[in-house]
Amino acid sequence: MARTAIRARLLDFISDPTHSASAVRLVEDGLLLISGGRIVARGEYGPLSRALRADEKVADFSGCLLMPGFIDAHTHFPQLDVIASPASGVLDWLTLHTYPAEARFADPAVCQEAARFFLDELSRNGTTSACVLGTVHAQSVDALFAEAHARDVRLVAGKCLMDRNCPRELRDTAEQGVQQSADLADRWHGKRRLAYAITPRFAASSTTRQLQLAGELASARRDLYVQSHLAESEDEVRWVRELYPQARSYLDVYDSVGLVRELSAYAHCIWLDSADRLRLAQARAVAAVCPSSNLFLGSGAFDFRLAEQAGMTVALGTDVGGGQSFSMLATMRAAHEVALMRGGMLRATQLFYWATRGAADALGWEGQVGTLESGAEADLVVLDPAATPLLARRFAAAGSIEEQLFALMILGDDRVVRETFVAGQPSKIWCKPEVVAVASSPGDTARTRELTRRFMGRLRDAPGGGVLKP
Numbered sequence: 001m002a003r004t005a006i007r008a009r010l011l012d013f014i015s016d017p018t019h020s021a022s023a024v025r026l027v028e029d030g031l032l033l034i035s036g037g038r039i040v041a042r043g044e045y046g047p048l049s050r051a052l053r054a055d056e057k058v059a060d061f062s063g064c065l066l067m068p069g070f071i072d073a074h075t076h077f078p079q080l081d082v083i084a085s086p087a088s089g090v091l092d093w094l095t096l097h098t099y100p101a102e103a104r105f106a107d108p109a110v111c112q113e114a115a116r117f118f119l120d121e122l123s124r125n126g127t128t129s130a131c132v133l134g135t136v137h138a139q140s141v142d143a144l145f146a147e148a149h150a151r152d153v154r155l156v157a158g159k160c161l162m163d164r165n166c167p168r169e170l171r172d173t174a175e176q177g178v179q180q181s182a183d184l185a186d187r188w189h190g191k192r193r194l195a196y197a198i199t200p201r202f203a204a205s206s207t208t209r210q211l212q213l214a215g216e217l218a219s220a221r222r223d224l225y226v227q228s229h230l231a232e233s234e235d236e237v238r239w240v241r242e243l244y245p246q247a248r249s250y251l252d253v254y255d256s257v258g259l260v261r262e263l264s265a266y267a268h269c270i271w272l273d274s275a276d277r278l279r280l281a282q283a284r285a286v287a288a289v290c291p292s293s294n295l296f297l298g299s300g301a302f303d304f305r306l307a308e309q310a311g312m313t314v315a316l317g318t319d320v321g322g323g324q325s326f327s328m329l330a331t332m333r334a335a336h337e338v339a340l341m342r343g344g345m346l347r348a349t350q351l352f353y354w355a356t357r358g359a360a361d362a363l364g365w366e367g368q369v370g371t372l373e374s375g376a377e378a379d380l381v382v383l384d385p386a387a388t389p390l391l392a393r394r395f396a397a398a399g400s401i402e403e404q405l406f407a408l409m410i411l412g413d414d415r416v417v418r419e420t421f422v423a424g425q426p427s428k429i430w431c432k433p434e435v436v437a438v439a440s441s442p443g444d445t446a447r448t449r450e451l452t453r454r455f456m457g458r459l460r461d462a463p464g465g466g467v468l469k470p
C-alpha cells in the first residue's frame with residue numbers, strides 16, 4: 001500500500017500539560033509515515049528515513065510544525081453568512097441575525113452549498129474535527145453529514161431541537177424534533193467517522209416536554225453525543241430562570257432530564273456556580289469554551305482557574321458565527337485574553353493541548369485522533385512559522401517551544417496553515433479552484449484517488465528529485 005512520508009518538526013502531547021512537565025513531545029527533525037489513512041511510523045528523520053523505499057518521496061516541510069489537526073468543540077455551520085454581524089448580546093444576535101439566516105436552510109440546495117463551504121473552511125484553518133450544530137431542519141444535518149462522509153471527516157453534528165421562543169418557521173414539536181433526531185442518528189451515527197449529537201439549541205428554546213424526550217433518547221442511546229448551550233450571558237441566564245423556576249440552576253434544567261453525562265458538550269459555561277462546576281466535572285461533561293464569541297457578543301469571561309479547581313473537562317470552540325473566526329489559533333488567542341480578565345494566565349502549550357489531544361480525549365477519541373502515535377488516524381495540520389514576515393521574525397527570536405507556540409497563536413491565522421491532512425489525505429487542496437469540479441462530483445473513492453494523484457503530482461513536479469518544498 002502506498003505510503004505518504006512527511007518531514008517536519010513533530011509536535012504532540014503525551015498528556016495534559018497542567019499535570020505533567022514532560023507532556024509536550026517535540027521531534028525537531030522528524031519523519032511521519034502514513035498509510036491507509038493512519039500513522040504507521042514516527043520518529044527522527046535520520047534513522048527512520050533509512051527505512052524508506054527508493055521510490056518513496058518525502059514531502060519536505062522542514063521548519064514547519066506537524067501536529068494533530070485542531071478539534072473545534074462547538075460551531076454552527078448555518079451561520080456562515082452572519083459571521084461579523086453586530087449585535088448587543090447573544091439574544092439580540094439570535095433574533096437579528098441567526099434565525100433569519102437559519103430559515104434559509106429549509107432549502108436543501110442552501111444546506112449543500114453551505115456544508116461544502118463550511119468543510120472547506122475547516123480544512124483551510126487546520127481543523128480536522130468539529131462538533132457542529134445544524135438548523136432545526138433535518139436536511140441541514142443530512143447535507144453536512146453527506147459532505148463530511150465523502151471527505152471522510154471525523155464529525156459530530158445534530159439538528160437543533162427548538163419548539164418554542166423562536167420564529168414559527170424554525171419550530172419543530174417536542175415529539176417530531178426528537179423523532180427526527182433519532183432518525184438522523186439511525187442514518188448517520190457510526191457511519192465511518194460520523195457521530196450524532198442530540199442538540200437542544202438551548203433551554204429557552206425548548207419546552208420541558210421536548211427536553212424530557214431528548215433526555216429519554218440520551219438515556220436509551222448512550223453512544224450518542226449531546227450538545228447545547230449553557231450559561232452564555234447574564235440576560236439569558238435570567239430568562240432561563242424565569243422559564244424554569246423549579247430548577248436549581250441553568251445546568252439543572254438539562255441535568256434533571258438526563259442530558260448531562262459523558263459525551264455531552266456544553267458551549268460557554270460562563271455564568272455557573274461552584275455546584276454546577278463540580279457537577280459538570282463529576283459527569284465528565286465537556287465545557288466547550290468559546291472565548292472569541294464571548295468577546296464579540298460581550299457575554300462574559302470563562303473562568304479557567306475555577307474550572308481547573310473543580311476538575312472540569314475543557315475544550316475550545318470557535319462558535320462561528322458568534323465567534324469571529326474559524327481559526328483555532330484565533331480562539332486560543334481569545335482564550336488567553338479572557339483568562340487574563342479573570343486574573344489567570346494560560347500557557348500556550350495548555351491551549352494547544354485543549355485544541356488537539358485534550359478535545360480528542362474529552363470526546364471519546366483517545367488514541368484515535370489528537371496524537372501522532374502510530375496507529376492513530378492521520379488527521380494532521382502543518383503550521384508554517386514563516387508564513388508572515390512578523391511571525392517569522394518573532395518565531396526566530398523565541399527560545400522555547402512554549403514561546404514559539406505563544407507567538408504562533410497570537411500572530412497566526414489561516415495563513416500559517418500550510419496543509420491539512422484528513423485521514424491521511426491532503427485536504428486543503430479541496431479548496432483550490434482547480435479541483436472544484438472534482439470536489440463536486442459524486443463518488444468519494446474517485447475523488448480520493450484524484451486527490452492523491454494531484455498531491456503526488458505536486459511531489460513529482462517539485463524541483464529537487466521529487467522532494468516537495470512547501
Ligand SMILES: [Zn+2]
Nearest residue numbers: 076229267319
Ligand atoms: Zn453556539
